[in-house]
């Protein structure tokens with residue numbers, strides 16, 4: 001099993017519902033967030049192109065954050081999820097520095113926190129909160145090894161990219177373009 | 178033109194507007210670790226070479242500060258941890274791929290050995306010293322007997338410690354400025370140079386001071402060579418690394434780096450040491466302080482500038 005997410009940059013309107021849903025679902029402390037929305041404007045006026053992306057931890061297959069963690073607090077969980085065990089984390093910050101996407105932050109309680117793909121929900125067969133709540137239905141979640149999952153099907157149909165593939169992290173969040 | 182903005186208002190402290198998760202603790206820790214490694218390297222080297230009596234400053238006098246340096250360094254590292262009650266988790270596993278992990282273990286080995294080294298040379302400072310308890314006397318006898326092995330172990334461990342101070346940074350491919358293998362040898366050389374400088378301060382014999390002034394000049398030469406190589410490597414590399422190099426070539430860290438590290442911390446002390454060797458009268462504490470300052474600034478500037486450098490996407 002390899003969990004992955006595909007996000008349609010052509011449908012996303014940047015409403016930030018996913019950000020708020022995550023903060024509520026995961027009790028993210030006020031002033032912090034695990035996912036965020038980026039708007040990229042490219043070109044020179046009047047030939048401008050805009051891409052809007054909802055970003056989060058990419059649950060990389062070759063994740064520098066797991067590699068650099070001195071205690072094993074950052075680890076791979078079944079399904080390729082990259083997670084942090086708070087009671088093993090010493091808060092050294094190495095993983096925060098190691099993530100090319102700046103997807104991690106230091107929780108006010110001391111340990112490092114980030115997106116979990118809502119593991120507690122997917123274990124119950126539900127979708128991650130951000131996927132569930134998106135009003136444009138621009139996110140697809142599922143198992144890459146299952147050809148019939150939402151994410152496998154949409155990746156077969158559409159063109160996609162990952163963020164900074166040249167960093168060699170093998171991200172599991174795909175952006176449909 | 179390409180403009181990227183975060184429109185949902187991500188404002189995670191320590192990350193936005195740019196990464197600053199590591200403050201003064203880490204560069205101070207790396208400086209003290211590198212300096213301690215430098216002093217221990219020369220102390221053990223001259224025992225291994227069998228020249229202990231000519232180089233008493235290096236072997237017996239200077240190492241007295243090493244345990245203190247290491248303890249302050251470890252304290253700085255501890256202060257940097259945000260989840261302090263769990264710090265012992267560091268010592269529940271060894272993760273070879275994590276420099277933070279094996280650095281912690283190397284320090285775990287070097288620190289007690291540095292205490293042993295100081296203890297067996299304590300009569301250099303306190304000639305009448307006698308251990309009160311039998312066990313200490315026995316231990317001293319044991320370590321004096323096997324001093325050569327101790328020196329070999331410290332020679333090896335101090336080299337690893339010195340390289341580690343650079344590899345801690347260079348292992349992060351997310352920060353293009355740090356992600357160069359030159360950083361290991363550069364920080365090792367900087368630590369050795371700082372160690373040689375401190376030995377000059379502790380040495381009582383003119384010949385030994387001149388010897389270490391020569392070593393220091395050579396090390397500074399190697400550092401300058403490595404720095405030039407590092408920039409050549411960056412500028413011939415990908416866009417992100419060119420951007421990283423530009424932090425020092427016109428960007429915000431240009432003046433601090435070239436003035437504090439290269440001119441005041443390397444070239445000036447090398448010139449002063451050279452003049453001293455040529456019998457000009459220069460108080461030897463001046464180049465020593467400058468070298469230490471340069472070595473400290475190198476760590477600070479790399480720590481902060483590295484956190485500014487990132488992939489562009």
Ligand code: SF4
Nearest residue numbers: 057058060063065099
């Ligand atoms: S996005 Fe960052 S935090 Fe998430 S797995 Fe990849 S490197 Fe680790």
Ligand code: SF4
Nearest residue numbers: 069089090092093095
């Ligand atoms: S902050 Fe925690 S999770 Fe991150 S590298 Fe350090 S110990 Fe591991």
